[in-house]
Amino acid sequence: MSLTMYGVGLDYPDGERTVTALEDVSLRVAPGELLAVTGPSGSGKSSLLAVASGLVRPTRGSISVGDSDVTDMPGRELSALRLTRIGIVFQQPNLVGSLTAAEQLQVTEHMRGRSARKARDRAVQLLATVGLAGKQHRRPHRLSGGERQRVNIARALMGSPEVLLVDEPTSALDRERGARIVELLREVTSHYGIATVLVTHDTRHLSHTDRAVSIVDGRLSDAAPHEG
Numbered sequence: 001m002s003l004t005m006y007g008v009g010l011d012y013p014d015g016e017r018t019v020t021a022l023e024d025v026s027l028r029v030a031p032g033e034l035l036a037v038t039g040p041s042g043s044g045k046s047s048l049l050a051v052a053s054g055l056v057r058p059t060r061g062s063i064s065v066g067d068s069d070v071t072d073m074p075g076r077e078l079s080a081l082r083l084t085r086i087g088i089v090f091q092q093p094n095l096v097g098s099l100t101a102a103e104q105l106q107v108t109e110h111m112r113g114r115s116a117r118k119a120r121d122r123a124v125q126l127l128a129t130v131g132l133a134g135k136q137h138r139r140p141h142r143l144s145g146g147e148r149q150r151v152n153i154a155r156a157l158m159g160s161p162e163v164l165l166v167d168e169p170t171s172a173l174d175r176e177r178g179a180r181i182v183e184l185l186r187e188v189t190s191h192y193g194i195a196t197v198l199v200t201h202d203t204r205h206l207s208h209t210d211r212a213v214s215i216v217d218g219r220l221s222d223a224a225p226h227e228g
């Protein structure tokens, strides 16, 4: 399933005025495609992910996940859609200190109606997919920064999403580890046929993506420059 945004605008109220965070944003991400969105601080990258995920409603325009128009979808339906069709990888892994890697993935699985045993099996399998075979019993303090980010990605894959939205996953990592995280995103995007949007300020990672757009003052433009 693809992600489609058409003519999307987002205004935030700011006292008497409004701040326009997104203006006339149109894009389509196909299944199996990894799209990078780059742009300077405050350009609208997080806002783009917030509206794409349905966490924030756009002020203008429309958004579809596959053939579902989510623009005005009632809150409950939207929550259900997020649980099963949209995966979100936040910048900080936000792992729970007392839980093992597998438990981080299992903890919300009752909401998807999976049995504890099936959830456990899937968690272990996904951890292996992201390169953490045998580390399912580790708690976050015994994982490296890159490994924690891998758990974060595996957790987002638990619901078998059709759309994956990833916010600056490499910002806390050195170049080498960051590059490996983007490679992993490339692999899972192709393998599972997911439409993935990767927000990154780091243009060095663009060679692993299919396409890149840049965002400036809330507006998209083609191809961000490759550097380094």
Ligand SMILES: Nc1ncnc2c1ncn2[C@@H]1O[C@H](COP(=O)(O)OP(=O)(O)OP(=O)(O)O)[C@@H](O)[C@H]1O
Residues within 6 Å of the ligand: 012, 013, 014, 019, 020, 021, 039, 040, 041, 042, 043, 044, 045, 046, 047, 048
């Ligand atoms: N809740 C809010 N209320 C008012 N203005 C906001 C709000 N969130 C973001 N903005 C404004 O919207 C614009 C876009 O912000 P956004 O967070 O999407 O940018 P960004 O590209 O993700 O920035 P960064 O790279 O620094 O995280 C900025 O001008 C920001 O100040």
